[in-house]
Amino acid sequence: MSDAIVLRQVRKTFGEKVAVEGLDLRIPTGSLTGFIGPNGAGKTTTIRMIMAILFPDSGDLEVLGKRSAVQSKDRIGYLPEERGVYKKMKVGAFLEHMARLKGCHGPDVRRRVQRWLAKVELEGVEKKKCEELSKGMQQKVQFISSVIHEPDLVILDEPFSGLDPVNMRLLRDLILEQHTSGRTVIFSTHVMHTAEALCDQIVMISRGKKVLDAPLAEIQRRHEARTIEFEPVQAGGDLGPIERVAGVGAVRRTERGGVAEVREGASVPEVLGRVASAMPMWRVAIQRPSLEDLFIDIVKRQGEEDVEGLRAAMQDAGQLVGAGAQGGES
């Protein structure tokens, strides 16, 4: 599989501050990649370098097979984090302007604008000024402006920020639609569960360095769930029978029941079966570690300034990165 984006040892500094350091990255063509990390991690700087809005101090990059995004701008759709609209311009005129800037020509442009406005449930706003729209509506208009020219690569920087749940779902569907029609989609977010629900590839970045890069399935496999959630029929009862199940380690009581750790070496499905039959249950399930847990875990470990702690974090990250590289090539 060819790569839509390749970064090799990319470094970018702003004065004293190192924004991105030794970043290697491959985004496979057709993938839906979540670019996650805390605020100030270097996500936007990396995306701006990919878009050739900023240039790296060292290292090189390839976008859609070209040395710079400048040469393939018509094939890229970009929704920046710092996004705005011409406030005094009419929505239709603004979208037409953007489409023309991205290489669309002819009378088709207007129809295309109308089609997209209908698609995001914004019929009839064409003649309104951009400043008359709500923030959520403006965001939809901005999204349209980034994909109206049907690009091969879509880069969305924090596309979900400031959206209500209804619009968030709408945008998620639109992103998935871009993905299923074969486009490469990258979006950055700090809302982990969105990434988890949407992506097939995760790149995690913290303090300008990549700490995780793997397909979501791979991450989930590596961080195999070893926690069992259960809700006994008789809530608040004695949890002794569970503690005594073979293969169960620590047991913790929760509001509705409890969670049990599966001991190293024991088979999770077998233990699950035994827990289910230890007492009458409403529900027994395997609890997956969320991306958020993983993220907070890694960031926390990175935050430790002592050398030992940092090394441990880096080793762990290193393993994960290694796994990611394999995943990327497979």
Place this chain on the structure above:
Amino acid sequence: MNRIFQIARREFVTTAMTKAFIIGALVFPAVIALAIPLIIMLSKQAEAPKVVGTVAIIDPSGLGLERIRASLTPEAISARRPQAASQMQEQAIQQAQSGAQMTPEQATEMMDQARTMSAKIPEFTVEGVADGADLEEQKRAVWDEGPQGQPDSQRRLALIVLDPDAIRRGEGADRFGTFEIFHRPKMDDRIVDEIRDGVREAIQTARYAAYGQDAAWLDALTTVDRPRVIEVTAEGERDSTSAFGMLLPFAFMVLLMMSVMIGSQYLLTTTIEEKSSRVVEVLLSAVSPMQLMTGKVLGQMMVGLVMLAVYGGLGVAALVAFALTNLIEPMSLVYLLAFFILEYVMLASLTAAVGAAVNELREAQSLQGPIIMLVMIPYILWLPLSMGPNALWAQILSFIPPISPFVMMIRVTSTDPPPLWQPLLAIGVNAVGCYVCLWLAAKVFRVGLLMYGKPPNLATLVKWVKMA
């Protein structure tokens, strides 16, 4: 290239196709252009009220009364008027030639004369008052309204008191006497002027008669008709209009300055707007910063050209109206266009850089200050420049961008234009200036567009240029 045009088109449309622009930049001058002839027309119609009344004369010598009576008849007054008009015209031309500004007094006087011309002819009844009458009593008749129901024609408007030696000089005296006018309160000063001129004329002719001189002969002796001044050129002879020789370079410079400043000011505003509304990064996803800047500069250049065409067109129309088109060499218009483009590109690219560097208009002022000061130099120097367009310092200044286009514009439209190689060289020098400004501006523009927060100072801008 398409993208640059698309940006330029949007820039032009959003600036020039707005009501504010059309009203401010186009309708306003058009209204003024229409209003001027209208005002002239109206003021011609605005006649002063017709004045009827008596003028009393105390003439101790008895030599002037009849002549005064003759010179204050409506026929004599209307005969004097065209004379006053031509005098006024001559005065105006002299003033324009001297290049001096009119003093307020002079201006008022000219306006008064213009008004007199449009006033209705007064009807004076001249009555002689015997010498030796009580002067105070006679004066009283001037301000005293008199009995109710007295007809206007019997109202005393003024009392003229001639000196005894107003017409015949006293023995051994060098000079003649004169006269005094006592007029009623709140009388229109145009009427006073009519009376004064009439009495003056009467005294003059009375003196000629008293000394046995032929009035017509003396008048012929002392009058030299205004000469016709003719400019001889290769294309033939034409009326000289040197009065405008100094004003023309100034007009050209102001036109150039105005259109350049308006274009770059709009550019500054739209750049800051794009940055503060955060639309700029959306744009940068489609075009490079250089394309964005070029498109914007081009778009606003069109706006500047519209202004140039409107105001320049008005100027040319005015010259056509007054049949003065011979003043402008067609080459001057070519230079105007060339220097507009060069000056505009330099100024606009620097302004775009300033716009990209700051977050709001207020912050732009401190960075824009030096640029505006540069532009103001030729404005301050235009008078010495147009008086000595080929002085060494003028020659030097006309090759230093970004002042050069203004100075060269003054020089090429002056009465003593420089040799052809000089404007051509200046165009070349300014083209290099354009390149340098664009290069510098592009760097600042690229870095500045995505920088928010504290507005940069000059040192930061230099750092950005090095960084980009």
